[in-house]
Amino acid sequence: MGKGGKSHEETKSGEDENMAAWLVGLNTLKIQPFKLPPLGPHDARVRMKAVGICGSDVHYLKTMRCADFVVKEPMVIGHECAGIIEEVGSEVKNLVPGDRVALEPGISCWRCDLCKDGRYNLCPEMKFFATPPVHGSLAHQVVHPADLCFKLPDNVSLEEGAMCEPLSVGVHACRRANIGPETNVLVMGAGPIGLVTMMAARAFGAPRIVIVDVDDNRLSVAKNLGADGIVKVSTDMQDVAEEVERICKAMGGGVDVSFDCAGFNKTMSTALSATRAGGKVCLVGMGHHEMTVPLTPAATREVDVIGIFRYRNTWPLCIEFLRSGKIDVKPLITHRFGFSQKEVEEAFETSAGGGSAIKVMFNL
Amino acid sequence: MGKGGKSHQEGEENMAAWLVGLNTLKIQPFKLPPLGPHDVRVRMKAVGICGSDVHFLKTLRLADFVVKEPMVIGHECAGIIEEIGSEVKNLVPGDRVALEPGIGCWRCDLCKEGRYNICPDMKFFATPPVHGSLARQVVHPADLCFKLPDNLSLEEGAMCEPLSVAVHACRRANISPETNVLVMGAGPIGLVTLVAARAFGAPRIVVVDVDDYRLSVANNLGADGVVKVSTNMQDIPQEVERICEMMGAVGVHVTFDCAGFNKTMSTALSATRAGGKVCLVGLGHNEMTVPLTPAAAREVDIIGIFRYKNTWPLCIELLRSGKIDVKPLITHRFGFSQKEVEEAFETSARGGDAIKVMFNL
Numbered sequence: 077m078g079k080g081g082k083s084h085e086e087t088k089s090g091e092d093e094n095m096a097a098w099l100v101g102l103n104t105l106k107i108q109p110f111k112l113p114p115l116g117p118h119d120a121r122v123r124m125k126a127v128g129i130c131g132s133d134v135h136y137l138k139t140m141r142c143a144d145f146v147v148k149e150p151m152v153i154g155h156e157c158a159g160i161i162e163e164v165g166s167e168v169k170n171l172v173p174g175d176r177v178a179l180e181p182g183i184s185c186w187r188c189d190l191c192k193d194g195r196y197n198l199c200p201e202m203k204f205f206a207t208p209p210v211h212g213s214l215a216h217q218v219v220h221p222a223d224l225c226f227k228l229p230d231n232v233s234l235e236e237g238a239m240c241e242p243l244s245v246g247v248h249a250c251r252r253a254n255i256g257p258e259t260n261v262l263v264m265g266a267g268p269i270g271l272v273t274m275m276a277a278r279a280f281g282a283p284r285i286v287i288v289d290v291d292d293n294r295l296s297v298a299k300n301l302g303a304d305g306i307v308k309v310s311t312d313m314q315d316v317a318e319e320v321e322r323i324c325k326a327m328g329g330g331v332d333v334s335f336d337c338a339g340f341n342k343t344m345s346t347a348l349s350a351t352r353a354g355g356k357v358c359l360v361g362m363g364h365h366e367m368t369v370p371l372t373p374a375a376t377r378e379v380d381v382i383g384i385f386r387y388r389n390t391w392p393l394c395i396e397f398l399r400s401g402k403i404d405v406k407p408l409i410t411h412r413f414g415f416s417q418k419e420v421e422e423a424f425e426t427s428a429g430g431g432s433a434i435k436v437m438f439n440l
Numbered sequence: 441m442g443k444g445g446k447s448h449q450e451g452e453e454n455m456a457a458w459l460v461g462l463n464t465l466k467i468q469p470f471k472l473p474p475l476g477p478h479d480v481r482v483r484m485k486a487v488g489i490c491g492s493d494v495h496f497l498k499t500l501r502l503a504d505f506v507v508k509e510p511m512v513i514g515h516e517c518a519g520i521i522e523e524i525g526s527e528v529k530n531l532v533p534g535d536r537v538a539l540e541p542g543i544g545c546w547r548c549d550l551c552k553e554g555r556y557n558i559c560p561d562m563k564f565f566a567t568p569p570v571h572g573s574l575a576r577q578v579v580h581p582a583d584l585c586f587k588l589p590d591n592l593s594l595e596e597g598a599m600c601e602p603l604s605v606a607v608h609a610c611r612r613a614n615i616s617p618e619t620n621v622l623v624m625g626a627g628p629i630g631l632v633t634l635v636a637a638r639a640f641g642a643p644r645i646v647v648v649d650v651d652d653y654r655l656s657v658a659n660n661l662g663a664d665g666v667v668k669v670s671t672n673m674q675d676i677p678q679e680v681e682r683i684c685e686m687m688g689a690v691g692v693h694v695t696f697d698c699a700g701f702n703k704t705m706s707t708a709l710s711a712t713r714a715g716g717k718v719c720l721v722g723l724g725h726n727e728m729t730v731p732l733t734p735a736a737a738r739e740v741d742i743i744g745i746f747r748y749k750n751t752w753p754l755c756i757e758l759l760r761s762g763k764i765d766v767k768p769l770i771t772h773r774f775g776f777s778q779k780e781v782e783e784a785f786e787t788s789a790r791g792g793d794a795i796k797v798m799f800n801l
Contacts, residue, residue, distance in 0.1 A: 143733075143734065143737065189690075190714060190715060193715075195714075195715050195739070197739075198714040198715050198738060198739055200714070252739075339733060344732070353550060353555075353558040353560070354550060354553075354555050354558055359732060359733070359736035362733055362736075362737060363733065364733060365731060365733050365734060366729055366730065366731050366732070366733075367729070367730065367731075367732040367733065368727055368728070368729040369727065369728065369730075369732065370726055370727050370728075371705070371720060371727070371728040371730065371742070372503075372700060372720070372723055372724065372725060372726050372727075372728065373503070373726060374744060375720040375723075375742070375744030375745065375746070376503065376723060376744065376746045377558055377744065377746065378555070378557075378558050378612075378743075378744040378745070378746050379744055380741060380742060380743050380744055381732070381736070381741060381742035382736075382739075382741050383735060383736030383737065383738065383739040383740055383741055384736065384739070385736070385737050385738065385739050
């Protein structure tokens with residue numbers, strides 16, 4: 077079980093060499109061969125069909141690092157993915173070749189106390205697609221544990237399957253924040269994460285959702301996707317007080333939970349000030365390392381700050397939300413590309429450009 | 441029901457310690473309000489000085505609260521019931537009681553939810569414009585006066601107030617036999633947090649401070665380990681290492697920042713294990729610069745603590761049973777005279793070996 081390195085032993089006659097998009101250096105992606113590891117008894121070999129680009133993928137491309145993770149040698153990029161089972165290991169009972177599956181990227185150790193406690197997303201030994209040194213999944217095929225491949229119902233497309241990954245971040249945040257029919261929600265940032273968080277919050281029953289952003293287009297997308305109120309904000313710290321006023325007015329009542337899906341001093345400060353006493357602020361977005369925020373006034377109103385890192389046990393719920401139509405992620409997929417050298421480069425440029433590009437999807 | 445204004449008909453003139461201006465306390469008459477049907481009149485016997493009292497003395501403000509006119513100081517108190525209102529069933533004159541300072545409105549949704557400590561209309565002893573309780577007598581709602589068992593002194597009754605902050609923090613942080621605890625700061629609040637965490641079952645507690653004497657007090661009060669730290673941000677990685685070594689392999693589950701500075705909060709966020717909690721108890725600076733993102737990326741949550749709710753019965757029981765002993769924290773005692781009031785506040789403001797300064801009236 078691993079993510080790349082050794083040759084796949086049986087080379088079926090006529091089968092193509094597995095190719096993947098490798099991050100080989102700063103701003104440099106190359107489609108190159110990617111040798112699959114041997115199929116373990118609990119693994120599945122998956123033909124990738126849909127892979128989305130995440131902000132973290134772009135960040136690695138642009139800087140070769142993300143927090144403490146550094147790309148020291150070439151690494152396959154991508155982690156938001158879905159595909160079709162080609163082969164299953166000897167002990168796999170839940171899947172057969174031909175099954176359409178969405179993949180949960182991270183393999184945890186299952187021996188440490190965090191894993192055993194169910195908080196496996198925090199496992200210190202986590203092996204996660206495209207977090208160095210683990211190879212990602214923007215490839216023709218990958219090998220992955222079968223228990224991390226979730227079967228898609230007939231009415232959910234492979235692209236929607238790939239969208240389960242960003243949607244999972246929103247779902248995990250809503251669970252940690254206890255979103256329900258009584259929690260008014262504020263979302264800072266109408267980018268892909270802000271938007272899936274908004275949709276997840278609605279699916280969890282949030283009665284009123286206000287979303288803020290600096291960009292008019294993203295705000296109008298948010299409105300079309302069901303936001304009860306949208307507020308245009310600035311990047312200027314001086315504007316916090318006035319923006320808090322406009323937010324509370326748009327909410328019509330207090331803000332019970334704020335999701336900071338951007339993660340900057342400005343957004344966090346606004347969230348802390350806008351949230352009512354006894355409420356929660358979830359820091360979802362990974363902006364700056366050190367932040368300067370009005371922590372004490374928030375603490376004296378018992379506004380708690382909840383940390384969000386990836387997700388755990390979210391695929392079944394995401395799939396059900398998509399199957400039932402409670403959530404529709406299809407409008408978030410704004411750009412599509414095929415899997416060629418030129419298109420891979422163009423796709424990443426598009427995603428990095430932000431603006432009207434929300435989710436850029438590869439169809440393989 | 442109120443905290444001052446009209447004269448009380450019978451007996452002596454009531455006197456109190458008033459904050460009349462910057463650094464100026466004066467013992468002056470304090471007219472009690474009429475006794476409402478649900479009120480009691482209490483003769484104060486023990487009143488402790490809190491850091492917030494000292495802060496009001498030195499600056500005439502605290503966060504958004506500003507002392508605009510003379511105000512009676514003090515809020516950590518216990519005394520003896522003198523008179524009860526017509527509807528009071530739970531107390532009789534002669535009862536020894538500890539007082540919970542804050543009157544919630546009981547109409548807003550926070551109060552109705554039980555989170556009355558964050559009621560926006562809270563009337564709290566010595567938070568302007570509400571008068572405090574460093575006085576010979578006060579009038580207070582009977583439901584906020586808690587009877588003390590025979591084996592508890594009135595001074596211990598007064599200590600229920602700071603102890604309540606710690607108990608509330610331990611509840612919000614879910615302290616249990618499985619939570620290793622780190623306490624930043626060995627002042628009065630850090631020390632009551634240490635003893636409360638132990639009472640809640642914490643198996644291992646490490647306390648840090650810049651002051652050797654305070655660390656030795658923490659040691660004597662049962663800390664499993666003490667670590668001397670600096671005020672220098674550069675020292676954080678090294679201090680986190682020493683703290684984690686002292687705590688043991690499992691790590692820190694919950695950290696209480698009882699000081700509330702960038703340094704202590706940054707250390708707390710770095711020292712706490714993934715999935716753990718940091719409680720911000722101490723009210724240091726308004727804006728703080730801290731490594732928030734790395735903490736959030738390990739799902740280390742920050743829990744805010746403001747005063748307490750529903751803590752007096754538990755504090756009294758913990759003291760009664762001996763599970764907690766607060767008596768060692770009372771280091772200095774003063775009587776209720778102009779000179780002693782001034783001296784007491786000076787002593788408390790000085791910190792160091794002065795942990796809890798107590799008035800005996």
